[in-house]
Amino acid sequence: MEFETKAIHEGQQSDPQTGAVIVPIYLTSTYQQEAIGQHKGYEYSRTGNPTRNALEEALAAIESATFGLAFASGLAATTTVLSLLKSGDHIVAGDDLYGGTYRLLERVVKNWSVTTTYVDIDDINNFENAIQSNTKLIWIETPTNPLLKIIDIAALASIARQRNIILVVDNTFASPYFQRPLELGADIVVHSTTKYLGGHSDVIGGAVVTSNEQLYTELKFYQNAIGAVPSPFDSWLVLRGIKTLAVRMREHEKNALFLAKFLEEHPQVEQIYYPGLPNHPQHQLAKAQMSGFGGMISLELKGGFAEVEKFASRLKLFLLAESLGGVESLLCYPAKMTHGSLPDAERYKRGINDNLIRLSVGIENVLDLQADLENALS
Numbered sequence: 589m590e591f592e593t594k595a596i597h598e599g600q601q602s603d604p605q606t607g608a609v610i611v612p613i614y615l616t617s618t619y620q621q622e623a624i625g626q627h628k629g630y631e632y633s634r635t636g637n638p639t640r641n642a643l644e645e646a647l648a649a650i651e652s653a654t655f656g657l658a659f660a661s662g663l664a665a666t667t668t669v670l671s672l673l674k675s676g677d678h679i680v681a682g683d684d685l686y687g688g689t690y691r692l693l694e695r696v697v698k699n700w701s702v703t704t705t706y707v708d709i710d711d712i713n714n715f716e717n718a719i720q721s722n723t724k725l726i727w728i729e730t731p732t733n734p735l736l737k738i739i740d741i742a743a744l745a746s747i748a749r750q751r752n753i754i755l756v757v758d759n760t761f762a763s764p765y766f767q768r769p770l771e772l773g774a775d776i777v778v779h780s781t782t783k784y785l786g787g788h789s790d791v792i793g794g795a796v797v798t799s800n801e802q803l804y805t806e807l808k809f810y811q812n813a814i815g816a817v818p819s820p821f822d823s824w825l826v827l828r829g830i831k832t833l834a835v836r837m838r839e840h841e842k843n844a845l846f847l848a849k850f851l852e853e854h855p856q857v858e859q860i861y862y863p864g865l866p867n868h869p870q871h872q873l874a875k876a877q878m879s880g881f882g883g884m885i886s887l888e889l890k891g892g893f894a895e896v897e898k899f900a901s902r903l904k905l906f907l908l909a910e911s912l913g914g915v916e917s918l919l920c921y922p923a924k925m926t927h928g929s930l931p932d933a934e935r936y937k938r939g940i941n942d943n944l945i946r947l948s949v950g951i952e953n954v955l956d957l958q959a960d961l962e963n964a965l966s
């Protein structure tokens with residue numbers, strides 16, 4: 589079955605009782621048991637809920653995974669995955685990461701006596717060199733947030749497999765429509781479903797998928813034990829978003845490529861980051877491991893914070909807001925928003941400069957978006 593068909597049908601059979609074509613929102617916290625120990629597969633909605641289960645099946649199907657788990661947020665999904673680690677374990681992470689993941693690693697996970705080494709992702713050998721005898725997990729995003737660098741998932745998976753290390757890929761930016769890390773050898777994929785999977789900026793959610801049964805069993809245990817699960821309504825919203833993921837992603841990418849080319853030529857733009865442009869340093873790698881380049885563009889304006897402020901205030905269609913992946917275009921200023929939790933020294937070291945802007949290109953008419961950018965730039 590092809591992606592578009594899976595997104596609409598997997599886990600989403602008609603309701604056997606009523607014939608309802610759409611999976612109902614099962615607003616129930618508990619389930620009547622026929623006798624002690626005899627139930628219909630559901631006992632309590634933290635442990636399992638039919639709407640959430642439908643979402644979990646759909647998530648697994650579109651990521652080419654055997655198992656899916658849904659969470660209350662992307663960070664809830666991340667926290668649950670990191671619960672696989674024990675005191676004394678070590679993580680190797682790429683150094684271009686969502687700021688909230690960095691904050692979780694440094695201010696929460698570190699308190700569990702689990703430490704992280706961040707490596708410059710421009711050279712894959714840096715990952716291998718950072719591995720210690722206690723390294724249990726490698727964590728990456730690709731494309732990265734916010735600099736849109738690309739990491740070779742298959743090469744990293746081979747390094748991880750040889751050392752028996754779990755490779756986790758946060759696939760939020762690409763979405764499973766453009767990239768499926770499990771097919772390239774990753775062990776676990778994480779999503780903030782708040783973004784492209786939900787797609788309409790109306791829900792916070794997270795996902796974890798894997799085809800490794802042992803990892804799934806552990807993660808399922810932690811999902812229930814930690815309890816950071818999505819409500820049935822939130823599950824339903826993400827499930828609805830997934831149905832149109834393919835058509836939305838195609839439009840996001842078409843608009844982003846057009847605007848990236850326009851911005852690349854603009855005299856007010858100093859630097860542009862978009863993996864779909866031939867002069868992006870990892871363009872060939874992106875072409876090989878992704879089937880499209882996504883809807884995110886980062887750019888550095890000529891000037892500094894004052895110019896960024898002026899630019900942001902003049903935009904009418906690109907809304908100044910955190911988050912990404914919705915149908916509407918958004919502008920984010922990573923230094924103070926998504927990556928505000930990074931100390932300045934760390935931020936500069938990672939190339940998140942004061943003139944960096946991140947655009948989540950929506951699916952509005954691209955000529956309106958171009959006019960909005962042109963007006964603010966001029």
Ligand SMILES: Cc1ncc(COP(=O)(O)O)c(C=O)c1O
Pocket residue numbers: 661662663664686688689729733758760761779780781782792793794911926
């Ligand atoms: C790449 C990435 N991963 C994870 C998260 C965290 O997701 P959530 O905000 O749903 O907790 C975000 C949020 O912006 C993100 O951009």
